[in-house]
Amino acid sequence: MADLPPYKTPRWVKIFGISVLVLVLLVVAALLVATALGLHTPGGPGGHGPGRPTPSQTPLSSIIEGDTLPGGDLAGQTSRSSVTEHDVQQL
Amino acid sequence: MTMSPPLRKFALTTHITFSVGWIGAVAAYLALDVTVATSQDAQTLRAAYLAMELIARYAIVPLAFASLLTGLVMSLGTKWGLFRHYWVLISLLLTIFATFVLLSEMRTISSFADIAADPTTSSDDLRSLGSTLVHSVGGTVVLLVIQVLNVYKPPGLTPYGWRKQQEQRLRTSAASLPTRASTAPEKGASREGRPSEVSVEH
Numbered sequence A: 001m002a003d004l005p006p007y008k009t010p011r012w013v014k015i016f017g018i019s020v021l022v023l024v025l026l027v028v029a030a031l032l033v034a035t036a037l038g039l040h041t042p043g044g045p046g047g048h049g050p051g052r053p054t055p056s057q058t059p060l061s062s063i064i065e066g067d068t069l070p071g072g073d074l075a076g077q078t079s080r081s082s083v084t085e086h087d088v089q090q091l
Numbered sequence B: 001m002t003m004s005p006p007l008r009k010f011a012l013t014t015h016i017t018f019s020v021g022w023i024g025a026v027a028a029y030l031a032l033d034v035t036v037a038t039s040q041d042a043q044t045l046r047a048a049y050l051a052m053e054l055i056a057r058y059a060i061v062p063l064a065f066a067s068l069l070t071g072l073v074m075s076l077g078t079k080w081g082l083f084r085h086y087w088v089l090i091s092l093l094l095t096i097f098a099t100f101v102l103l104s105e106m107r108t109i110s111s112f113a114d115i116a117a118d119p120t121t122s123s124d125d126l127r128s129l130g131s132t133l134v135h136s137v138g139g140t141v142v143l144l145v146i147q148v149l150n151v152y153k154p155p156g157l158t159p160y161g162w163r164k165q166q167e168q169r170l171r172t173s174a175a176s177l178p179t180r181a182s183t184a185p186e187k188g189a190s191r192e193g194r195p196s197e198v199s200v201e202h
Helices: A011-036 A057-067 A076-090 B005-038 B042-076 B086-117 B123-127 B133-152 B159-176
Strands: none
Touching (some): A011 B086, B005 B042, B042 B086, B042 B123, B086 B123, B086 B133
């Protein structure tokens, strides 16, 4: 095993690796610049992260908030059950 | 653990079907994504968002997993191996990366579809939803790179593959020394990074 020729990485692999590295750096730089300029916010306008408020959530939360009993939780499930209990008591 | 030629052809056909199908499904998704990014018509947007979710969930994701699985079978069932050649290794890494990004992007696609399916969503809300165009274009590029690698199969062994090849050569020459008197060069060692057996070509 001592007379093995030295191993050489193929040239196309080196070029490919450098290209991928440059591409990744460009994407990261573009994201940083866009975030700094306020053009890209994952949860805000133009972004689409999980923190983004959805139109379907907005009407529901506003409806529930209006019907919440004093001292009740503003979170969706509790408020909805509070409204139901309130309605039952009214009946 | 090499497959027989008929089995290898069947596995290859399956792998090509799933892989090309994946690219085709992404192309269909891309058309809808461009529509979403450019259209202002609420009905078109609503339909496009719903169709994008269906294509992603029932075509792209299953095809991605099927392609990954059949690719693993093809590499492990032939002399190419999974870690011996750079083009196989890079294809595997890119496929895993594309599948991972796809799965993480499914949440966004599903939330867009949920919003579009809600009849109370206004036209303005639909227009401000946005698109996944960056990811779908990036995904298409990655899939095309994988396709090019798989068609051209650029030669080049990984350090692991090179070591294995050297060990195999040493074993072969040691085994043939007592029986062979001639000093003719070995067959199949003419081009670095290519398996010496014809049957492994895929």
